Amino acid sequence: MTIELPAPPSLPATAHSDLHSEHGRRRGEHPGRSRNPVVKVRDLAWLQFEKPDLARTEVFARDFGFVVAERTPDELRLRGTFPGTDALVIRRGPVSRFGGPVFQAAAVEDVDRLARHAGTRARPLAGGRPGRIVELRDPSGLPVGVVGGAEVHAELPGQVPLRMNTGLTPGGRFARVNATQRPAREPARVQRLGHVVLETPRFQAALDWYLDTLGLIVSDFLFLPHDRDFGPTMAFLRCDRGGEPADHHTLAMHLGLTAAYVHSAFQVTDLDAIAAGGEYLAERGYRRAWGIGRHIQGSQLFDYWRDPDGLMVEHFADGDVFDASVEPGWAPMSASGLAQWGPPVTRDFLGTSPSRLREALGALRAEDTELTPARLLALMKAMSS
Template sequence: MSSLIKGMAYVRLTAPDLGRMQAWLEDFGMVPVERTETRLYMRGIGDSPFLHVTELGEPGVASFAYELADPDLLHAAARLPGAQGIDTLDAPGGGKRVRLRDPNGLWIELVTGRERADPLPERPLTRSGEAESRVVGPARVRRIAHTAYMAQNLSEVIDWFHTTLGVIPSDDLVLDEDDLLGRFARVDLGDELVDHHVIFMLRGRRTGMHHVSFEVEGVDDIFFGYDHMLLQGADHVRGIGRHALGSQIFNYWMSPYEQMHEHWISQERLNADSKFNRVRIGEGMSYDTGERPPRRFVEQATPLSVEVNA
């Protein structure tokens, strides 16, 4: 089957201080769009009207939002079990959405019809008469790429995302043949090339968001973004490195409210016919580069803000 969705739209987090969150996200590489007393919208350099929302509240994750693969699928989405019906998205760019909860109570937003924003100018790659081969300042975030979701009920979560959203498996991580640790799942758009995964679902002792990932403008952004974040005293978790699965260059940072964000870029693409692999931890990860993942990274899970009804 083809996927109900074509990719991520935005992530919705919660935090007790929107000003502090805005400052951190600007250092991370985003641009403010709109801020009220209770809500902050941030964008990247691409044409999405926003890709990050922070609601005022206790630290947590409120929802994962996905773009429907076709506007005509909105009414089909509204017929999904537990769907809350179609409503108007009260946010920059407008649009329509359907909301429903996954097996753990995490809100999933399925959106379409958002008015696109004008992309921001790209960084010049040709040196002018006055320029130098140096760049300082934040990385430039282009778009939201994926989330990683830790769950105690991994099999139930995997079944729900496959059945409800129509994602398909790219790679499984296993400890042995019958011991599944995690699944990378991508969207199915037929012959169209897509990212290695739109969600990574992994088993853990807690349930919550492991991280949210944002593609940057170019690989250089990973490196000068790293320097900028360190100069600002940001909380670095892991990187710079390269994941074996997905061929991704990564760097992970923790927000002031224990919500892990990733700078990410990858050139590997898959389509519906790409091979599915089961990869044993250890030998199968021999091409992962960078330092050994710290315990903090492995056990990270931002709690669900299930009370948010945005």
């Protein structure tokens, strides 16, 4: 006997049916990649920060799940359990400040090629560490490094994914029999740096610079609802590794008031690591910014936290990976379009505050901004929808 299941109900207009980005570009829209980039970076190497209190920074780093690679009186280098370079390099400074991303070149020769292109010189890494780095600035004025030949750490023991009894019919082969699930209440061990998100008032110029200079390619564009002709106002960019899959986004950027860091994301093992690690952070008094949920663009499971200085960092797991054959998707920008499921997006995550309104007045007076009063209002409306 065949049992017919009822058809799923049709989705209302407000559901996520119109927010996924399987739709491609229209004629004349941005192609999402450069025809002839100077180089093609392989990945993010590390992010650079300054912090006034390295001891407090180290406590949070360990609670968040980092491993300390090296600590000196003036520098803290953090890593994950996967083999690779440092994930964060934090130097002592007068205020908490983002010092820019450092990308990993495919070869040391690419570092010198970039230096010649920019009319500058590459230099050895400081402190006698192996590798060469070239220091650039994007059109927003943010410092951007590209490194080749940097030290690669050996793999460390990590959290083992839980064996899940999922999707099985009665009598099927179970992954776990006569055993319980008891994930430890401990820090979610960071595996690696995944991506960084930046805000820029010169979105179009910055986008083209990252495509033309570093060879990044776009996985997804977001545009202002009812104003797609203006062009994209957010882009999720990945590394072009040809047929080798890369993270859905290594860098994400959106049009905004200032050139600024938004957040950075670090991969952990699975949902249980995110949830148990989040409980561990909450018990120690840290502030969750938003989560737990699952994104649309990139599909990651996410959980956002504020460090003691207010900078936002993310635990994520189960993200999409694309090879170079996938063309950009296009979707309207909205607050509800940031997640498939999870709690409503918070004001903390969106960064809406009276101080931001004051920044808006100054941003609109700047000569090098792509923001206009109409676009700013459209952005604010999209992020409240």
